[in-house]
Amino acid sequence: xxxxxxxxxxxxxxxxVSEVSRAFGRSHALFRVSTELHAGTVTAIVxxxxxxxxxxxxxxxxxxxxxxxxxxxxxxxxxVTHRAAIRPHIGLVAHDTMLYPELTGRENLRFTADVCxxxxxxxxxxxxxxxLEAAADSPAATYSRGMRQRLAIARALLxxxxxxxxxxxxxxxxxxxxxxxxxxxxxLRAADRIVVMVTHHLDWGSSExxxxxxxxxxxxxFDGAPPETLADLYAREVA
Amino acid sequence: MKLTIPTLHTSEAGGEWVTWLxxxxxxxxxxxxxxxxxxxxxxATMGVVQRIFYFHVPSAIVTYAGFLTCATASVAYLVxxxxxxxxxxxxxxELGVLFCTAVLLSGPIWARxxxxxxxxxxxxxxxxxxxxxxxxxxxxxxxxxxxxxMTRRICAVLGILGVADIPLVRVAVQRWRxxxxxxxxxxxxxxxxxxAFTVMLLGVGLMFLTLLLLRIRAxxxxxxxxxxxxQLSARRATLDDRRS
Amino acid sequence: MSFGRQLAAIAGKDLRIELRAREILYTATLFSVxxxxxxxxxxxxxxxxxxxxxxxxxxxxxxxxxxxVFGRTFQREREQNAIAGLLLAPSIVGPLFAAKLxxxxxxxxxxxxxxxxxxxxxxxxxxxxVGGAVALVVALGTLGFAAxxxxxxxxxxxxxxxxxxxxxxxxxLCLPLLLACVKATQLLVAGDGLGAARGWLSIVVAFDVLxxxxxxxxxxxxxxxxx
Amino acid sequence: xxxxxxxxxxxQRRHALGGGLVxxxxxxxxPALGAADGSxxxxxALSERGFVAVESGRQESVPxxxxxxxxxxxxxxxxTGYVARLSSKHAAxxxxxxxxxxxxxDLDDRIAGPRS
Numbered sequence: 001x002x003x004x005x006x007x008x009x010x011x012x013x014x015x016x017v018s019e020v021s022r023a024f025g026r027s028h029a030l031f032r033v034s035t036e037l038h039a040g041t042v043t044a045i046v047x048x049x050x051x052x053x054x055x056x057x058x059x060x061x062x063x064x065x066x067x068x069x070x071x072x073x074x075x076x077x078x079x080v081t082h083r084a085a086i087r088p089h090i091g092l093v094a095h096d097t098m099l100y101p102e103l104t105g106r107e108n109l110r111f112t113a114d115v116c117x118x119x120x121x122x123x124x125x126x127x128x129x130x131x132l133e134a135a136a137d138s139p140a141a142t143y144s145r146g147m148r149q150r151l152a153i154a155r156a157l158l159x160x161x162x163x164x165x166x167x168x169x170x171x172x173x174x175x176x177x178x179x180x181x182x183x184x185x186x187x188l189r190a191a192d193r194i195v196v197m198v199t200h201h202l203d204w205g206s207s208e209x210x211x212x213x214x215x216x217x218x219x220x221x222f223d224g225a226p227p228e229t230l231a232d233l234y235a236r237e238v239a
Numbered sequence: 240m241k242l243t244i245p246t247l248h249t250s251e252a253g254g255e256w257v258t259w260l261x262x263x264x265x266x267x268x269x270x271x272x273x274x275x276x277x278x279x280x281x282x283a284t285m286g287v288v289q290r291i292f293y294f295h296v297p298s299a300i301v302t303y304a305g306f307l308t309c310a311t312a313s314v315a316y317l318v319x320x321x322x323x324x325x326x327x328x329x330x331x332x333e334l335g336v337l338f339c340t341a342v343l344l345s346g347p348i349w350a351r352x353x354x355x356x357x358x359x360x361x362x363x364x365x366x367x368x369x370x371x372x373x374x375x376x377x378x379x380x381x382x383x384x385x386x387x388x389m390t391r392r393i394c395a396v397l398g399i400l401g402v403a404d405i406p407l408v409r410v411a412v413q414r415w416r417x418x419x420x421x422x423x424x425x426x427x428x429x430x431x432x433x434x435a436f437t438v439m440l441l442g443v444g445l446m447f448l449t450l451l452l453l454r455i456r457a458x459x460x461x462x463x464x465x466x467x468x469x470q471l472s473a474r475r476a477t478l479d480d481r482r483s
Numbered sequence: 484m485s486f487g488r489q490l491a492a493i494a495g496k497d498l499r500i501e502l503r504a505r506e507i508l509y510t511a512t513l514f515s516v517x518x519x520x521x522x523x524x525x526x527x528x529x530x531x532x533x534x535x536x537x538x539x540x541x542x543x544x545x546x547x548x549x550x551x552v553f554g555r556t557f558q559r560e561r562e563q564n565a566i567a568g569l570l571l572a573p574s575i576v577g578p579l580f581a582a583k584l585x586x587x588x589x590x591x592x593x594x595x596x597x598x599x600x601x602x603x604x605x606x607x608x609x610x611x612x613v614g615g616a617v618a619l620v621v622a623l624g625t626l627g628f629a630a631x632x633x634x635x636x637x638x639x640x641x642x643x644x645x646x647x648x649x650x651x652x653x654x655x656l657c658l659p660l661l662l663a664c665v666k667a668t669q670l671l672v673a674g675d676g677l678g679a680a681r682g683w684l685s686i687v688v689a690f691d692v693l694x695x696x697x698x699x700x701x702x703x704x705x706x707x708x709x710x
Numbered sequence: 711x712x713x714x715x716x717x718x719x720x721x722q723r724r725h726a727l728g729g730g731l732v733x734x735x736x737x738x739x740x741p742a743l744g745a746a747d748g749s750x751x752x753x754x755a756l757s758e759r760g761f762v763a764v765e766s767g768r769q770e771s772v773p774x775x776x777x778x779x780x781x782x783x784x785x786x787x788x789x790t791g792y793v794a795r796l797s798s799k800h801a802a803x804x805x806x807x808x809x810x811x812x813x814x815x816d817l818d819d820r821i822a823g824p825r826s
Contacts, residue, residue: 067469099565102500344784393639399697400656414666
């Protein structure tokens with residue numbers, strides 16, 4: 001059953017991270033990290049600042065290369081590590097908005113559609129989905145933090161990616177924003193997407209997440225089904 | 240637990256013949272300088288200052304070799320991504336600038352005496368000056384950028400652009416200041432002078448190779464230091480992992 | 484993925500932002516006029532033959548303005564990390580290089596439309612007579628200059644001191660182009676037709692061809708490393 | 711700091727660098743001898759003829775030998791400076807590598823030790 005958004009089928013059903021290390025200068029940001037992400041799951045990555053969460057996300061987004069080990073997309077014969085083939089199937093909401101403030105919301109999405117070869121009609125559907133039709137034609141610079149975050153999410157999902165990566169998507173979102181994000185995660189899970197979210201907000205729990213990964217000092221401390229809420233997991237693993 | 244220590248080089252890169260190379264350089268250069276002073280006759284019009292020619296021109300020739308080494312190693316780095324190529328590129332650029340500076344300093348000294356002006360605007364000197372500027376910029380970027388992967392890539396790009404520029408500068412400068420005295424070619428050169436020049440060229444060339452090899456070794460050693468720092472960090476992570 | 488659509492999108496976006504924000508056009512044009520006035524006051528115009536100085540002033544002004552324009556090639560992409568979005572688009576390097584080159588050419592061209600007349604007027608060059616030929620030399624020179632500037636801007640865009648490093652790296656590399664353009668323009672201003680300047684123009688064209696090809700390859704290499 | 715016994719590779723590298731320095735010293739000596747007979751003169755400055763053996767000498771303002779000596783000193787000075795910088799860089803890297811090697815071995819023992 002696909003969600004109400006009717007997205008195209010996923011291009012791959014698994015992402016495997018095998019023995020991946022990433023060193024910057026003389027120390028390891030990530031050291032021998034291994035995990036597997038499956039289609040139709042929402043995974044939260046939590047951990048103290050500088051633990052290597054964003055590094056892991058950048059590796060998954062193929063924007064950065066591991067020093068050791070590799071990240072494989074897909075299963076068996078079809079598995080691919082070559083970036084160019086995988087990139088069109090990756091959607092990223094980075095810490096920065098990745099938008100052009102001088103352009104309007106619609107122009108920003110239209111730009112992404114043109115650059116990624118998506119049908120321009122999708123722009124208005126996504127503007128509606130993220131609830132930005134009203135402000136669509138005013139410059140993104142005039143948007144509130146929450147509106148910019150919604151536009152960034154729309155920009156990332158415009159290409160209907162299989163792997164959706166969110167770097168602290170909740171920053172700046174109000175209560176309605178939080179609800180919108182939960183709804184989006186539910187839709188993406190229903191559409192068999194692989195969703196990975198780096199977050200500081202520990203009030204997520206097993207109701208919305210299929211999996212939790214705790215990263216501390218460049219190593220994975222916990223990787224499995226999340227307990228009731230992330231808070232106690234975090235307390236146990238990290239504090 | 241794969242914690243082997245990959246070292247990029249044997250500390251004897253080039254093996255023991257680096258010592259022979261150094262000795263050969265010593266012998267050749269000493270012979271060359273000796274011939275340049277005692278065997279080769281003095282030049283009729285310029286007098287003894289012309290003896291600068293014997294290391295000035297070889298240095299200029301070796302400068303090209305340095306920058307070409309940099310460019311080829313830069314292409315190799317971009318294609319293969321191997322740290323060794325990057326080390327060789329940096330060594331080539333440094334030596335190119337070193338000998339380039341020797342040419343740019345000794346040129347005016349020679350010109351001041353022989354032609355009465357510090358700067359003759361002679362095409363070859365202009366070309367050497369531009370090359371020097373390009374690769375000094377290369378070294379500045381290399382210094383500013385630190386040891387990151389990105390800096391290596393940027394320097395590889397600059398190294399290739401720099402060497403690609405040389406023929407253009409050569410043609411442009413030739414066309415611009417070409418009418419200057421062609422000291423070497425027209426009048427030819429007294430036989431003894433030619434012998435001294437050849438030995439000196441060989442000597443300076445061997446000096447270039449020796450220094451290049453020593454610089455590559457030092458560079459590889461520095462890469463090793465970085466690799467070992469990472470090994471250290473890996474062990475700390477492993478220990479840290481065990482403890483929690 | 485259609486090359487043209489991506490190219491049009493990127494170039495259109497950059498030019499649209501430029502027209503709205505008008506950051507580069509105004510500042511760079513004003514800067515070039517200031518440079519010309521500085522040359523004027525620096526005694527360039529005193530000697531009877533001021534016309535001979537015009538080509539030098541013109542091309543040095545273009546070279547200086549070039550650093551301003553090239554320095555901002557990736558500014559927008561870096562500010563909000565939009566570069567990550569671009570890199571995730573399929574086969575984007577080709578269109579991105581072409582678009583950034585076109586935008587730089589467009590901006591430099593717009594500025595030159597002001598600089599060339601101002602220089603020729605202030606330095607007493609009969610523009611009517613040589614206008615067409617000078618325009619050709621300016622166009623050819625700017626093409627190679629922009630190719631080199633674009634790839635250098637892309638390469639240096641991640642470094643902290645890129646504004647300082649760009650001129651240090653750009654100018655030595657474009658000296659032959661600068662020399663050839665000044666000499667060609669001098670010949671034109673002195674009245675000998677394009678024929679006389681053929682030698683210098685061939686150097687300019689050689690520079691253009693070499694650096695257009697090299698820049699395209701090295702642009703991809705420079706982006707390969709930057710996340 | 712007690713004198714560490716150099717392993718063969720280090721000693722042999724020391725020779726290479728030493729050899730380099732020796733040859734530079736020799737280079738310094740040669741021009742000094744050559745400059746003794748500072749003669750030569752300055753005729754038509756932009757001579758078109760190439761190099762021709764001298765027939766006679768005449769005195770003039772600053773003897774050519776001074777300039778020539780200056781040229782050689784620059785050449786040798788640059789090379790010596792570079793070799794010196796190189797050997798110090800080499801030695802520093804070696805020292806750091808030795809220290810790192812020891813640190814890594816210590817950690818290896820602790821990893822293999824109590825926990826195995």
